[in-house]
Amino acid sequence: MGQLKDAQAGTDSEARCQIVRSLDIVGEKWSLLIVRDALRGNTRFSEFRDSLGAPSDILATRLAKLVEAGVLEKRAYREPGSRERSSYHLTESGQGLALVIGALVQWGDEFHPYSGGASSRMVDAHDREPVELAFVTASGEALGPDEVSFVPGPAARVTW
């Protein structure tokens, strides 16, 4: 959603709650799916379009926005016998979205499972052992979602 401009009077776009600012970047339709595709290794316009079935105009708009936000990086590549074309690669910020994607996958698997079983699993990239997302304390202890509170931080204003 690049559109929750000023939901609450008196809050400028910088001061708004972190969730709103994150959703401004990846909350629009198709954005997170593009990132998921990039995590799978896709890099080209046509790969995203074919794999997602997204309209090409929207795809172009989203790719540009993700590049501008620093989630993707646009690079030129050239295949032998072809002209130079564009490809899109995850930045560190884009890699970090694995956290959000993982949260959506895990939440769906846990609370809205598909009868046929999990459609996607998360594994350690090195040894292929399953991993899961959890809240952890400084001492390394895991907490359930109901044992965590969101509290205003230093920059909180009217809303957070």
Place this chain on the structure above:
Amino acid sequence: MGQLKDAQAGTDSEARCQIVRSLDIVGEKWSLLIVRDALRGNTRFSEFRDSLGAPSDILATRLAKLVEAGVLEKRAYREPGSRERSSYHLTESGQGLALVIGALVQWGDEFHPYSGGASSRMVDAHDREPVELAFVTASGEALGPDEVSFVPGPAARVTW
């Protein structure tokens, strides 16, 4: 997004990738913000409307959808001297979305920080000590977002 009907030919709504199914429930504009508000303790229509600044027609639609999806539960309450009214409470599934909200907060804080500092922090509900979201292995070891792979699960079909 309750609208990625059949992005890819041949995939019915049940068989689609878990992310798409999760986004079908909470991917529409305002949905996650409503859940965030509920995590903060808000329960009433007017509280959501005033705190979010969301249009009341959209709010009504989203609340109904979240109730239908089992994220919120609609209850009746009565204040002395008033008629019976509706309130909305998180189910266990809704609580579970703390994972997704936490991921968005943490990603935003880490990669797109607001100059004034973090607007929201995550703490242990019991002792108020800070917590963070991380991928953890079965042995309790934490992994970074770049050390995790998403692989097809048992129910994966064309896409995942």
Place this chain on the structure above:
DNA sequence: CCCTCTCGGTTGGAATTGCCAATTTAGCCA
């Protein structure tokens, strides 16, 4: 030199979704 192919987009127009203000509904109380 022209014709055609591919990839990475643009463009125009219809359909859907979201926004805003005004109104409605239902019960409570005077």
Place this chain on the structure above:
DNA sequence: TGGCTAAATTGGCAATTCCAACCGAGAGGG
């Protein structure tokens, strides 16, 4: 009867998304 409040619903307009068709730049073929 009329006013009050919370919870919506409605109508009209704006913004977003969708779809199909088109464009253009360079490569290769004839």
